[in-house]
Amino acid sequence: MENKPVLQLKRELRVETFRQSSFDTAHQMFKDDEGKPMELTDNQCDIFTIIYHKLFNRNHIKTFTRFGKSLTVGLAVLARISTYPEKWCIASGNKEQAGIIMSYIIQHIFDNEYTMKKFVPDKGDTMEAIRRYKNKNRLNFLLTNGLLGEVFITNAKGAMGFGAPNVVLDEAALISDDEEALVFRMLGDQLDNFYFKIGNPWESGHFRETDEDPNYFNMTVNWKEGIREERITMEQVQEAKRRPFFDVMYECKFPPRDAMDDKAWIPLLTRDDIDRALIDEITGFGLNKLGVDVAGEGRNFSVIIQRFTNFARLLYKKNEPDTMAVGEVLINAKHK
Known part of the structure; x- marks a missing residue:
């Protein structure tokens, strides 16, 4: 009961x-x-x-x-x-x-x-x-x-x-x-x-x-x-x-969080997966690389990501199409 x-x-x-x-x-x-x-x-x-x-x-x-x-x-x-x-x-x-x-x-x-x-x-x-x-x-x-x-x-x-x-x-x-x-x-x-x-x-x-x-x-x-x-x-x-x-x-039970919805879509990540991935503080180890994508124009964002073996960190995200300005941020990030 x-x-x-x-x-x-x-x-x-x-x-x-x-x-x-x-x-x-x-x-x-x-x-x-x-x-x-x-x-x-x-x-x-x-x-x-x-x-x-x-x-x-x-x-x-x-x-x-x-x-x-x-x-x-x-x-x-x-x-x-x-x-x-x-x-x-x-x-x-x-x-x-x-x-x-x-x-x-x-x-x-x-x-x-x-x-x-x-x-x-x-x-x-x-x-x-x-x-x-x-x-x-x-x-x-x-x-x-x-x-x-x-x-x-x-x-x-x-x-x-x-x-x-x-x-x-x-x-x-x-x-x-x-x-x-x-x-x-x-x-x-x-x-x-x-x-x-x-x-x-x-x-x-x-x-x-x-x-x-x-x-x-x-x-x-x-x-x-x-x-x-x-x-x-x-x-x-x-x-x-x-x-x-x-x-x-008929049972009136919510589907498992990783199950398909009524439109037959299956989520790649469940809500529990996302919750577990959101960690406030973590120490990186192993691989340490920077990835950059410079916005060309319009509403796109310039983004810099720092990638370790165990996690990734967003360092920079801004609506900035100026390559030189983003380059300066990238240089500073590299020396941190």
Whole structure:
């Protein structure tokens, strides 16, 4: 049995106390594809709870593929923005991915009078067109006292210039560390903010880091939970085991750091290799040579490397195309 930190266990117990009320809320407000009252599973109720009640400021969720995360997130965000005057952003690597959650939000606006009456279509839009095409990038809901609930979608690179105190980052592991930083900065000017990262655990610096960060509420929904909740069959699991990436997409485990990623790239150096290579102080022995590459023009750098048998040291790196200037540095380096 997994040994979890006490804080994580307390958080999980707190989430469970809301499970029935979240089931009831979704059951009363929303309908499934057959027009019947929505019935969320336990894990879907917990995801709904985390968003709708904003229990924790930082959240890291891993789910097996085809679990129904986009639907659940969409329902929770819709229930929230039609009740509270808040701004929410759904971000992902591209707008098409973020648009999946938005399409679920649009689809279920019309499930009940509560959300439908508060929804404010853009000028020129008809309810029927919105219901049919589900292709809006931004939705507004008019609440009491003229206040608005709002949700919009963006890709990670498009997050620059936008701000939102509540951010859902979908398929978070497929977004680079630099792009994730652009999304995270959206929270910057709001002291009370909410960040929700969800996806499959592909190798990712930021997604792996938040998985290990005790400041984040951590939740994992693997195939075993899917079997228990009857969202997947054992036959499907056995078939998936014969295919690549089962550990990532069904076990919800990060791949070994030296394993290939979802695009079949295999890193020449793992993060552990790089960490071991970064040594602050070391004494060179054996071979002692200088290597120089002089920049020709443009944005290239002139570089001087000192190479020993056991390691290499960067002595000089500068945007300096003047051969004479670099030569002087090289002479000084040779006599050190």
